[in-house]
Amino acid sequence: MIFLDVPFREKDEAKALGARWDGVSKKWYIPQELSEQPEPFQRWLTNVNTINTNQVLNHDLQQTLTQTQHHIYSENSPLQTGAQDNSNPKKTEKGALLSTVLRKVQQALRQSFPGATWVVAEIANLNNSRGHLYLELTENNEQGQSIASCRAMIWQSQAQRLLQRFETETGSPFSIGQKVLLLTEISFHEKYGFSMVVQDIDPSYTLGELELNLSNIRKQLITDGIYQQNKQFTLPSDFFRVAVIAPPKAAGLGDFRADADNLQAAGLCDFKYFYSTFQGDSVENEMLSAIEAIHALHHSQAFDALVIIRGGGAKLDLNMLNLYSVAKQLCMAQLPVLTGIGHERDSTILDEISNHRFDTPSKVIAFIRHEIFQRAQQAKSDWQKIEHSSRLMVQYLEQDLSQLNQEITHNSQGAIYRWKQAMEPLQFQIQRLSENRIQSALVSINELRQTIDVQLKSSLKMIKANLDLYQHTTEKESKRVLETKHQQIIQWIALVLSSGPKTQLNRGFNIAKNAITGKPVTTANQALKTKSIQLEFVDGKVLAEIDQATGILIE
Template sequence: MTIYLNVPFAQKDHAKTLGARWDPQARKWYIPEELHAQSANFSLWLTDSPPQAANQATIPSYQQSVQASSTPSDFFAAATQQPEPVLENAYPAQLEAKGKSLAALLQQVQQVLWQQFPGAQWVVAEVSNLSERRGHLYLELSETDENGRTIANAKGMIWQKQAIYIQQKFLQETQMPLAAGQKLLMLCEIKFHAQFGLSLEIQEIDSRFSLGELAQKVRQIRARLQQEGLYARNQQVPLADDFFNIAVIAPPNAAGLGDFQADAMLLQELNLCRFHYFYSSFQGAKVESEFLAAFTAVREQHLHDPFDALVIIRGGGATLDLQQLNQYSLAQQIATLSLPVLTGIGHERDNTILDEVAHSRFDTPSKVIHFIWQQILTQASTAQQNWQNIRQTSESILYGHEKQIENLWRSVEQSSQRQIHHWRQATVLPYQQLQQQAMHRLEQDKQMLTWLQQQIMQLSTQRLSEVKQDLIVLDKQITQHSLASLRMQQQQIKDWMALILNAGPNVQIARGFAVVANQKGATVTSKAQAVCENSLTLTFKDGSLLVHVATTDNEENYESR
């Protein structure tokens, strides 16, 4: 039987603390079945309070003794009293006298817990694991000490009828769904089952505590950065007067990134500013590692292609999603960066530690690119104004110099005319004198040239006559020498011809010599050649003789015909 309660809205938290539950279908609070025995605690909201005797009748004698106790020690003392048998004939009689069954012991523990914690309790724990089965949520709760060691574990559950309500409320208030890794303040009923052990049945979650825990984490990071002297370091980095090369860290395919790039592209197409994009997750387990990798890439590229600023943008999202950016390692990277960092993470009222340590913080990515536009436009306007000032000043100075030059030119022109007139007058007489001297000198030079010409003609004529006589003598000598040489050469030729004619074979034959030839007509000049022939021809002055060659052991014999 379900016992419903008439709980005013202002008293719902009090009823929830005592253990009352909400029935979303009936839209009423009710007393859980396990708390029917303590219905007197809810008498304020009962329409008809049940009689105490009826309730007491349903409680075993050892439970009544526990209820009568007023302190925890009394509760556990009463719980250790010998209870009435829970399961008849479950154990032999001799064992009953020695001890109690495990079921009985655990049932006593259950009764003690009900008495000690009759209603729901607010519990702080961290969700180490969260799973869903058939609409029910099952949580693994834990608590760790300062060294990160686990000092307590418990199971928790949220039944289906409460799960949807609690999840929607938590999401609406924190903009983040329930997930593992969160530290929660939960209103829990302590449940103990002989088979399944201790568990916590969660009735409510206070989202304000979760937000407070995250704020405490930010305070700790801020204090550490301030202690290390890093908190305001990036704000002391001078901001460039103009932007030409900017690094951007953003999540890929983010809506805010698209808005940012739309305006940045115009600057890039106009060759006013270049943008280099480095991508990182802003949610999930890889936020820290991908962010650190992006910072490393920015630092490396900055060495050979210096940036004027680093922009970090996100563009929308849940408020608690920002908490994943509240990491000391990320803030430390920004604080130690030699570039001014501009953040536009996408919230007007909520800050992250990255916004605090950055040089400048903007609400949205659009405001960041608007600031860059304004900075470039301001510098362009300033440059244009400076150009106008320079132009006007230079034109004024140039006009003044032109006037001075014009006055100086007039002065120089007048002075030069006076000087010319003066020197013209002063140079007339010297000019006339120089002219007369030049004419006289020219006349003298002309006479000298005439005399020199005559001397040259006389000397050249005399020299030519002498050379002519010399040539005549040389001609005669050459002719005589040539004739003598010719006669001598003719005589030598005759002598050589006579010699040649006297050296011929006919001449030698006439002198008594003979010419020996073989059958082919070739002259034989040695015995060795003659031995090789069968016959030889001997030519004498008066005729030829054919001879045959005969050989013996000692010498060759010749036979003539």
Template sequence: MAAQRTYLQVPFPEKDQAKALGARWDPMERKWFVQAEDLSPFKRWMPSGKYAASAEPVTTRHIAEPQSGYRVESADDAKGLSLLDFMLLIQGTVEAVFPQPVWVRAEINQIKVSQGHWFLELVEHDATGSVVASTSGTLWKGNSHVIQRFRQETGVELAEGIKLLLSVQPRFNPRYGLKLDILGIDSAYTLGDMAAKLNRIRDTLKAEGVYLLNKRLPLPMDFLHLAIISPSGAASLGDFRAEADRLARLGICRFTYYETAFQGASAPPAIVQAIARAVSLHERDPVDALVIIRGGGSAADLFWLNDEDLARQVCRCPLPVITGIGHEPDNTILDEVAARRCDTPSKVAQLILTTIHDAVGQAEAAMREIRELAERRMRLVEQDSRHWLEDISTRAGHLLMAREQRVQQDYREIRHAAGMLLARRQDRLDHLMQSCRDAGIRHAEASQTGLEQQWSAIGERSALRLREAVTSCEHLMQVILALGPEKTLKRGYGIVRSGDRVLTHQAELPPGAAFSIQMQDGHIDARRTS
């Protein structure tokens, strides 16, 4: 008769110790249990009053023997175990330790679907992001209802990066190794993990003091230039593009698009880079707002947008950010931190149209008000102008009359004063003319005497200079005659000629050339040898 099942109170950190001693996991009760007569190895995990001593402790011999008739060779066998025996021993151990499915936490690293079967590569990361464990799991086509129920309960498609709590049955094959048959998925765990991730991001941004930075930025009163970040070639953005293109054609608003990935591990850094490009554009060409839009998709697709670095970039963006991501019930961390959230891309387009329409209405109202104020002001100015014109006309008539009288009086006074001044100036001019005439006569007489004296002195100096010049010329003529060719030849010098040309330097006569030397009593012909 099999021993009664006894449930244990095993803390999570001690589960591996309990498992090694033979404890098993009950997925329905979500508790560890043991079926053995000797409960002494499990004493510390027993509920109070449930422990009954047993004489035999658990030892390594409790490991199950392999099935299929294979024998475990003893340690005395010098050749040890064959590989097949060893693998069968592992198989038997796995089957003995895990006779029932167990719940395992894991993250999907890769997914492959073939002929209705789901093949998952499962991993676990440590705090640094390094993979510390990995294995493969299979959800067979016959259990496809597990996937359908998971979709219905979570709204999430299985995708890389999602964490799951899986009910698995370990299977060990001597040839293919350890595999996990996936029998169930705990939807609540996945939803809780996604919510926990959102909470961690939210708490981090709040602790850094950036959570509300973008949300506090006011939206512009009008849109003239918008930067749009959207998925590459997204057909679901047709309604938005239709409205945006119409506004662009009419010259009402400009749109600069940055298309990038919105799902997969590469999506967050790609969107961060697109935001940086939009901010750089704003520094050169001012942008009113940054719009992040994405059409409808599964919750798993939107899961990639719940990224801490991406959310931080949106928080710190100097432009007000407007989001239109997914459908109306969808929510991402980007929607929380953005200055304005719209449920869908179409609602973003509606916001843009409404804002521009309101701006136009405000402008028209302002123009009407300005026009009315201007008309009232013009009427007041016109009335004031008529009063001022009448007053100016009256004052001008009086002033002109007074000025005319003053001018006539001034004219008579000026004419009288001018006559007296002209008479005095005429007398002064006559006196000055007589003085100039007398001074001119005296100056002319003095100049005539001076000229005669200078002329006499010039004559004497000229005669002296002429005599000196004659003497100097006679002396120079004697020197020239003394330096003539005949005189030079008489002193023993010769004149070298080449034809009719007199030579003064040896460079003028090349080697082998003929030349003649003129002397006092004749010529000598010669030739240069070197």
């Protein structure tokens, strides 16, 4: 990739000639199909090649270039500043030709780097053109800022072999964002600038970086004393409510839900899903948010377990899940954690600290389904035992009841006969005594009836006399009350008639009315809001206006 130093005002011209914009380096470059004919871009080539050279040279290389520069401008050189070659009057220019300087740089690089060099860098950009792989390598500081970058390429003859070996050993394709160890040959061209040609890739270095990160997280969790904390939970004997964290629309989630939805539809277990990406820069924030949401719901309605699943993928993708903050929260989770990340041989820190680790999401739901079915089978077996025992007990009780029924029937018949024999004399005696008592009672009842009739007639006479007295008193008193009320009503009518408007006007009062609506004006505030009022007297009406400023009545 040949970069160009294109001013902003000339970008349209460069674009029209076929130049393209690289978003990573923020520069224009010549595409591969035009790299063999760069003449149209010649005016933008010189500065950018010098800039790229300065960006990639290390301290030793800069010293070599300085020595080379010194050699070019030494006293013995005919190109020394201010010197003139008297043998050739035409060579009176100051300084060296650019091509001469760059060839010296090329020679110095070949002397300083006679063989290939192992270089540690991060892949910032990848482009594949006609089988050749063009790289943009970068090095970042702890703040994530780029401190060095250069171009590199893998020629077609080696690209397929190197990339296939890297993917086989790491389980992940060669891609942007990976930190790699490359065996490179330093290349500098006076026309196309500085670049590196990759001869080999060490996959073990990339894997070693991941293992180092995993080891550091593991040590920190052990130091914190929480590495084994989640393993102390005992898994429930049955599952009724499970929280699930998974990437949205993931294939592993579909495998999990194939069985989970059936369990939920049958009312055996309720699954609550929380979604988070498992790759990219937002993994940490989304995972922590999902865990926090689960803990909030767990306090109000407890979950039996937290399941973390994702489908299969590249081996290096696992590094996205090796985050200390996420592992710490799961270690301190208030419920057992089950993982099914989707890798049978490789594990993440989440697998290590979880209560139980499974190879795939399907195996997680298979375990939950097995536990539920096992509990159901155990319950069925217990129910069958209870049913069998109950039937035996019912049979025993039925036999006992039948025997008791026979004994009761036999004994009761004998008892009835004996009591019947004993009751006959008593029955005759009771009948005789009852008849005597009934005769005596009839005589007493007749005597009481006669006494009641006499007393009742006397009481009725007395009550009738009292009622006649009460009726006379009531009629007399009601007539007196009616006469009194009649007089009061006459007085009230006279009072009402004497309180009418005309009566008040005769007494010297007047009535103020709104001149327009004719409604009475009863307050000063209403009068001030009325432009004109009508004053009614006993002998006529007068129309007057009110000064709104002073409130004075004007006739």
